[in-house]
Amino acid sequence: MNKQHQEAPVAKLLTGIDGFDLIAQGGLPKGRTTLLAGTAGSAKTVFAAQFLAEGLRKHDENGVFVTFEEPPADIRRNMLSMDWDIQQWESEGRWAFVDVSPQPELEQIEAGAFDLGALLVRIEHAIHKVGAKRVAIDSLGAVFSQFLNSAMVREELRRLGAALRGMGVTAVMTAERTQEYGEIARFGVEEFVADNVVILRNVLEDEKRRRTVEILKFRGTTHQKGEYPFTVLPDSGIIVIPLSAIELKQRSSDRRVSSGNEELNRLCGGGFFQDSLILVSGATGCGKTLMTAEFIAASASRGERSLLFAYEESREQLFRNARGWGIDFQLYEQQGLLRVICAYPESAGLEDHLIQIKTEIDTSKPRRIAVDSVSALERVSTNRGFREFIISLASFVKQREVPGLFTATTANLMGGPSITESHFSSITDTIILLRYVEMLGEMRRGITVLKMRGSMHEKDIREFIIDSQGMHIGKPFRNIIGILSGKPEYVSSGDAERIGRLFKE
Numbered sequence: 001m002n003k004q005h006q007e008a009p010v011a012k013l014l015t016g017i018d019g020f021d022l023i024a025q026g027g028l029p030k031g032r033t034t035l036l037a038g039t040a041g042s043a044k045t046v047f048a049a050q051f052l053a054e055g056l057r058k059h060d061e062n063g064v065f066v067t068f069e070e071p072p073a074d075i076r077r078n079m080l081s082m083d084w085d086i087q088q089w090e091s092e093g094r095w096a097f098v099d100v101s102p103q104p105e106l107e108q109i110e111a112g113a114f115d116l117g118a119l120l121v122r123i124e125h126a127i128h129k130v131g132a133k134r135v136a137i138d139s140l141g142a143v144f145s146q147f148l149n150s151a152m153v154r155e156e157l158r159r160l161g162a163a164l165r166g167m168g169v170t171a172v173m174t175a176e177r178t179q180e181y182g183e184i185a186r187f188g189v190e191e192f193v194a195d196n197v198v199i200l201r202n203v204l205e206d207e208k209r210r211r212t213v214e215i216l217k218f219r220g221t222t223h224q225k226g227e228y229p230f231t232v233l234p235d236s237g238i239i240v241i242p243l244s245a246i247e248l249k250q251r252s253s254d255r256r257v258s259s260g261n262e263e264l265n266r267l268c269g270g271g272f273f274q275d276s277l278i279l280v281s282g283a284t285g286c287g288k289t290l291m292t293a294e295f296i297a298a299s300a301s302r303g304e305r306s307l308l309f310a311y312e313e314s315r316e317q318l319f320r321n322a323r324g325w326g327i328d329f330q331l332y333e334q335q336g337l338l339r340v341i342c343a344y345p346e347s348a349g350l351e352d353h354l355i356q357i358k359t360e361i362d363t364s365k366p367r368r369i370a371v372d373s374v375s376a377l378e379r380v381s382t383n384r385g386f387r388e389f390i391i392s393l394a395s396f397v398k399q400r401e402v403p404g405l406f407t408a409t410t411a412n413l414m415g416g417p418s419i420t421e422s423h424f425s426s427i428t429d430t431i432i433l434l435r436y437v438e439m440l441g442e443m444r445r446g447i448t449v450l451k452m453r454g455s456m457h458e459k460d461i462r463e464f465i466i467d468s469q470g471m472h473i474g475k476p477f478r479n480i481i482g483i484l485s486g487k488p489e490y491v492s493s494g495d496a497e498r499i500g501r502l503f504k505e
Contacts, residue, residue: 010221016054019240023224038200044174048136050237053084061133072097096126139174195219231351260294263473269455275401282434288407304367311376350381373407429453
């Protein structure tokens with residue numbers, strides 16, 4: 001019986017760009033050309049240069065950069081901020097430029113007279129000279145503006161793609177867009193000719209910029225769908241945050257760890273689980289930072305390292321407050337048991353904060369993590385961006401199988417929902433609510449464990465006080481309703497008894 005001939009699947013080439021290869025499910029299709037489209041400031045040139053740089057650094061694959069806009073000297077200088085020494089790679093015969101950038105002293109080419117033949121010869125010569133496996137062309141708009149109409153652009157683009165394929169290289173070509181959503185590229189035909197299309201966006205939402213990458217198509221192979229946030233960092237270049245790579249495969253532990261408060265441990269059925277995420281929600285001044293300090297102190301008492309991210313108070317302020325509760329953060333730091341990272345949310349984009357948190361966790365390898373407060377980061381992001389941040393952060397901490405405590409500030413003094421709670425509540429293991437309770441002209445504090453996965457816990461709303469020794473949890477509030485809703489009201493003993501009988505068998 002004759003076996004039907006079956007072609008091999010499309011192979012992929014790892015770009016080396018952090019996170020991108022995950023959403024590309026293995027990288028760019030090997031031996032093909034990818035169109036990289038984006039508006040001004042969307043990091044097209046950085047992506048193209050990083051594609052070559054990571055090929056050199058991680059895969060020992062040489063590259064050719066064809067530049068139509070910036071002179072090679074400008075590209076070398078700009079990319080030094082990413083710690084890419086292009087000049088050194090050139091001297092080693094691993095990187096070559098094909099310079100087609102505008103020359104002011106030369107006459108402009110008459111429209112319609114431009115031909116790619118000579119350019120292709122120069123590209124092929126550069127590829128053979130350095131033995132290149134990767135080619136970056138930046139950008140198509142500069143060269144195709146020389147042609148009279150879109151039909152000529154389409155034909156020449158097809159010719160360029162076929163020539164590069166024949167040279168056995170994997171190539172990326174950048175193209176400008178005039179808007180973030182709409183036509184893929186300037187001439188409206190580029191995406192139909194290219195084998196693969198990747199779109200970079202730099203969208204302005206609610207006066208905040210948000211960069212995303214979307215793989216629109218890979219011809220003959222698969223990829224993740226949708227937009228994914230990314231950032232550009234010095235010394236790192238583009239880092240994509242691949243939410244699709246989040247997998248629910250982390251293990252679950254029955255081991256308990258102390259919250260740092262014995263009475264709170266009893267409320268939680270014996271303490272927090274070793275790999276749990278804890279959300280502490282409450283109004284400003286009601287004890288969230290104190291709970292964070294006690295959480296860290298419990299870790300230090302066992303000789304275990306903790307990592308604290310603070311977005312509302314300075315390091316000195318945190319240390320002073322902790323001393324007021326009998327907790328010595330400075331001593332923990334000197335003993336190597338605590339690392340504190342303080343930053344205003346506005347000091348960087350939300351994606352940058354996320355990358356910093358992940359890097360610090362991987363570097364410090366703490367046994368406990370605390371973020372005070374995560375809701376402060378709402379200020380520097382859109383609602384959608386913040387939701388993605390929360391999901392990515394929570395999943396990352398869960399995968400490290402260490403307890404993470406996150407505080408969130410409610411919208412008003414008496415409590416109420418917050419954006420952080422709405423995004424975080426479904427993925428956290430434990431939720432603790434702190435509330436102010438007005439009683440006879442006096443403001444008191446209440447605490448309750450709203451949720452604790454995998455464990456029984458007390459349902460009472462307990463009163464607590466704060467003094468120089470920390471938090472002291474007392475008896476439950478009685479004959480008061482509406483505490484969690486922020487509208488506490490007294491009920492008489494008779495009314496309370498009648499309500500209680502309604503729930504008896």
